Amino acid sequence: MDLTDLRESMVTRLTERQEVGERVAAAMRAVPRHLFLPHIPPEDAYRDEPIVTRRDADGRPTSSSSQPAIMAAMLDQLAVRPGDRVLEVGAGTGYNAALLGALAGPEGRVVCIDIDADVAAEARAHLDAAGLPWVEVLCGDGAEGHAEPAPYDRLIATVGVWDLAPAWTAQLAPGGRLVVPLDLNGMQVSVAMERDGDHWTSLSVVPCGFMRMRGPSAGPEVLAVLHQNPDLLLTLPAPRELGDVSAALATEPTELLLTAVLDEPARPPQDPAREGRAEAPAREGPVWEAAVAFRTGVPMWLALHEPRWCTLMGGGHGFCAGLVEPGGIALLPLDGDPVVRGHGRDGDRLAEELAAHVHAWTAAGRPRPTDLRIDAHPAGAAVSGPLILRKRHTTLALSY
Template identity: 55%
Template sequence: MDFAEQRQAMVAHLRERQDISDSVAAALLAVPRHLFLPGVDPEDAYRDEPIVTKRDDAGRPISSSSQPAIMATMLDQLGVEPGHRVLEIGAGTGYNAALLAHLAGPAGHVVSMDIDEDVVAGAGRHLAAAGATRVEAVCADGAQGYAERAPYDRVIATVGVWDLAPAWLEQLGAGGRLVAPLDLRGVQVSVALERAGDHWAARSVVPCGFMRMRGAFAGPEAVVVLRRDPELMLGLPEWRELGDVLGALDTEPAEVPVGGGEAPYGPGVTMWLALHDTRCCLLTGRLGQGFGMSAGLVDGDAIALLAGEGAHVARGRAPTGPGLAAQGHGPGGAALAADLAGHVRAWAAAGHPEAGDLRIRAYPGSAPGDGRGTVVPKRHTTLVVDFG
């Protein structure tokens, strides 16, 4: 069975919730995702959910088939056209590479790289099973790019990156575009970057969440597995010692109201916290009744999370009053919740900016001292970020 009806249902579901170009929708309809997930029930393969395919010894996910919704968004950010040469960093199951090959057409070519031999071998088998012949799967550290096929019209990273690898920028041809899940102090946004004189400027920004890049180009971000079943993970901008956070989440919270009954909440709060407080964290996993994520603050044995419409908390508690609330768990949780509520109020006073309002400039080396935006130094580049 080719499960064409399931693909049609998946695409219809996605188009009800987001804008998807006709070309990307056609690729999603044409490429059979279940062939890239041979150990998964085909019905499950067409749900709009990420599917973990490999974990490390500590139980941390290190390879997956990404959620179709964010895949579609990033493909539209990338804007692959027929005849394009595309470099993909992070082969995964090979599914995204097959979508890229469909978009690039018979005259195009896709190189998909991964650091793990077994991942590359599996992607190759899946691509062959799906008849995706215009993809070259390469086992190597993606941070070095693949100079043998350069220059590329498009480069996409399907793994979270802390910094922009110089090789990616060097191997992009004139008018090229790079799309990557870029780290902003522990929080990721998918950024589409193009050259703008002496730097790279974002033409679109959307929130996302991807497994982090490994190897020599890995950043300082840390993922702490709090619980394996059901899965619950805590993302940090960099490693630091914490207390019994999981135990804290089992305690009754101290609640601090944020605002009125119509206080809005969106991914922009996560961006705001990341840029304004080094204690920012991202809790991801089975939260309440389903999979989700929540931004908050964590310090020692205490953690504070948002509760209310659009916000998730670990045990699914609703706030006791109207609107949004910060709920602090563990010793010192009340003070942490007060700080979190203060950040959300500041975000609201700024006009509720969202991830799409972010302006991101990436400079090789250091950035000009023009005083605009938050400066986020990386290893090879310096980001200047502000809410436009």
């Protein structure tokens, strides 16, 4: 199979599993992702998987090429038109900037900014190799935007953000749109927003996961590397005392089966590329809908209702949402059967409390991130509602 076929196969798999707009699909067919990942085999570049490209001294990932599925979803949210001025915050490998360049065209202007000089330099080299000289790459703090070409028609962040930076909203043209992976108490959603009078309101919300913004605008989220080879990563919405999580995980778990809580099987469809299958699963029907609701809705519920919540990924555990305290940890796999496992001295109690949250989410109608409406008001604004998050520059009002 040649590289053109690999790109076509990647896009075909994406369109079988999610809605992808025609212009975004065409851009993904045209832009060679392997040129932005020159250190891996080309066939690996066309898997629907995120690829870590940089880590810090402690082993924490700091830069990557995002999963093509979420890139396609966010580009559809952004709706770039030919001739648009676009600002991208976070360069990664430069692949997403290349897709933006293909969508805006040479008559548009795409500016990409990254806080890491080495990342920016590599993205520039990759864009040149791909034949996209009109896409600009700068080194700087993306939270400050880039005022010289403003106003922008579109702004996208491809790094997890804790708040909406004032520079971004100031540098957008009237009628402009921004798309950012916004933190909601440790849960990220890609939210597309436009102005609505004196505030910003969401047009669409998609669950996602990105490496967090660094520098002065970083949020309080914590990513802890419990061990490496294989990676075992714990994320928290903010720093807190946990005790020895690794020791708790080494204990025999208590298991609570939650099948009775769910009307439909909760095992979510797997990526056929990871399982070695050629066929893609159907993305319609009650089983699919229940699986997606479970995988995305439970973490969102925990993020908005439970300060002790966490996620754990890797090390043979898969991807889990859970509760963690100094006395133990309870985990619910989001890519397998609905079984709560409690580890450590207080594992039994934490497992019961985590199961109770799943019951509460079910009783509330199984809301999911795509059901959210998010309104971003200036910080200090008098805002009321069931779910309010106060940040440095904005006050977020959330509702289902």
